[in-house]
Amino acid sequence: MKNIKDALWGFIVGDALGVPYEFSTRNMMKENPAVDMVGYGTYNQPPGTWSDDTSMLLCVLENIINNGDIQSLSELFVKWYRDDYMTPHGELFDIGITTSRALQKVMVGVKPALAGGADESSSGNGSLMRSLPYAFVDDIKKSIFNMTMENRITHRNSICSYCCMFYVKMMRALLEGKDKFEAVKDGAAYLKYGWRITDSDDDHEAEWEWFKLLFKADFAALPESEIKSTGYVLSTLEASIWCFLNTDNYKDAVLKAVNLGGDTDTIAAITGGLAGLYYGYDNIPSNWCEKIAGQHLINNLLNKINLNEKYIQKL
Ligand SMILES: [Mg+2]
Numbered sequence: 001m002k003n004i005k006d007a008l009w010g011f012i013v014g015d016a017l018g019v020p021y022e023f024s025t026r027n028m029m030k031e032n033p034a035v036d037m038v039g040y041g042t043y044n045q046p047p048g049t050w051s052d053d054t055s056m057l058l059c060v061l062e063n064i065i066n067n068g069d070i071q072s073l074s075e076l077f078v079k080w081y082r083d084d085y086m087t088p089h090g091e092l093f094d095i096g097i098t099t100s101r102a103l104q105k106v107m108v109g110v111k112p113a114l115a116g117g118a119d120e121s122s123s124g125n126g127s128l129m130r131s132l133p134y135a136f137v138d139d140i141k142k143s144i145f146n147m148t149m150e151n152r153i154t155h156r157n158s159i160c161s162y163c164c165m166f167y168v169k170m171m172r173a174l175l176e177g178k179d180k181f182e183a184v185k186d187g188a189a190y191l192k193y194g195w196r197i198t199d200s201d202d203d204h205e206a207e208w209e210w211f212k213l214l215f216k217a218d219f220a221a222l223p224e225s226e227i228k229s230t231g232y233v234l235s236t237l238e239a240s241i242w243c244f245l246n247t248d249n250y251k252d253a254v255l256k257a258v259n260l261g262g263d264t265d266t267i268a269a270i271t272g273g274l275a276g277l278y279y280g281y282d283n284i285p286s287n288w289c290e291k292i293a294g295q296h297l298i299n300n301l302l303n304k305i306n307l308n309e310k311y312i313q314k315l
Contacts (some may be wrong), residue, residue: 002175002277003310004136005302006060009056009270010276011132012298013288014254015050016092018265019043022051022094024229026229027262034152034258037288048291049093053269056130058297060150062086064133065304065314070146074112074153077103088293094265096231097128102154113149118156125236127155129266131164132273135171138311144168159207163237166191166214167270170241174277175310180245183274188215210234220245229262236263248285250275 014210021034039047060077064223066072079085081103084092098117103113105232116122131151137143147168148161156163166187173183191211210233226233227242239260247253253275257268276284292298306313 001310002177002280002309003307004133004305004312005307006281006297007132007136007171007273008057008061008302009275009281009284009289010185010250010254010293011273012054012255013037013267013276013284014257014270015265015274016048016292017254017288018268019045019049019051019094020262021258021261024261024264029259029261032256034264037291045089045093048288048293048294049088050200050293051265052096052099053093053129053266054088055080055092056099057132058086058124058301060130061133064312065136070112070150070153070211073150074103074106077153078106081185082107086297088297094222098122098124099126099154106153112153114152114156116152116154116156120157122155123157123159123233124155124231125160125163125233125263125266125270127151127160128163129237129269130232131168131313132171134164135168135175136310136312138313140168140172151230158200160233162191162211163233164205166237171274172275174274180278184214184241184245186220193225207234209241210238214238214241221274221281224260227260229257229260229267231263231266236267236270239267240274242280243271244274246277252283258296 019036020038022042033064037047039045063076084090102115102117106112108147131147134143134147146164147164151161153301169190170183170187173186211238227239229239243253243257249272254268254272257271260267304315306315
């Protein structure tokens with residue numbers, strides 16, 4: 001049965017695949033394409049090293065398993081930021097600017113719900129990259145509400161939450177056995193609904209135009225030159241879905257994501273979450289899984305969940 005194990009491993013392997021290439025330009029990737037899991041590069045880390053994306057996601061998953069709230073999640077994030085909790089080699093080596101600013105505020109006593117940046121420059125993919133576990137909670141409405149609240153710890157720009165809703169709804173559709181294109185439609189439908197009820201007095205017309213790209217039936221047919229692969233939340237979401245739609249197996253999906261260049265780890269991780277769930281854990285190259293660092297951290301959490309169930313259910 002498909003469940004969070006497929007998506008989680010897909011995400012983590014994608015993250016680790018992208019880490020050595022982060023910030024490489026698309027031209028650099030064209031000259032020297034990624035074909036396998038390697039190490040070193042941007043952060044000089046050994047093969048299989050995952051980044052802040054996975055660290056924060058594991059904190060979210062732990063908090064869900066523990067029935068935690070926004071306060072306990074902010075404490076886990078601070079533990080990661082300050083004490084290297086949930087890091088593959090016991091040391092934090094990568095953190096986004098918006099996230100580090102916000103966690104510094106939490107550390108001096110700012111309420112978690114008010115700590116995140118809310119301006120335009122705070123619309124990076126830092127909350128999208130940790131949203132995956134929310135898709136696997138039985139009560140999805142409540143889970144998406146919690147996600148939106150908990151995004152505020154680091155990202156209070158509403159565009160970030162819209163992208164998370166799109167992703168989580170897509171993930172949920174795949175979990176329910178829908179095909180890729182139906183899943184995109186589900187994400188889009190939910191976003192349109194959310195936008196209508198929450199954004200009436202907000203000015204996000206430019207973003208809305210951008211989202212409309214994703215609503216187009218021929219989105220997958222867009223040429224690569226129209227797909228940006230930056231850390232801006234909308235471009236990360238779009239690039240990831242595009243890679244997922246234009247490939248037919250896990251390996252090709254995540255390699256396509258890395259080879260777009262830019263924010264390679266996060267885009268490959270987001271893509272990998274979708275592809276891992278859709279094609280299943282067994283479709284992820286086993287020699288890549290074997291290289292993954294800090295596996296005890298992943299297994300400690302998965303061992304607390306009943307993996308015979310579709311939704312997260314504590315053992
Ligand atoms: Mg990262």
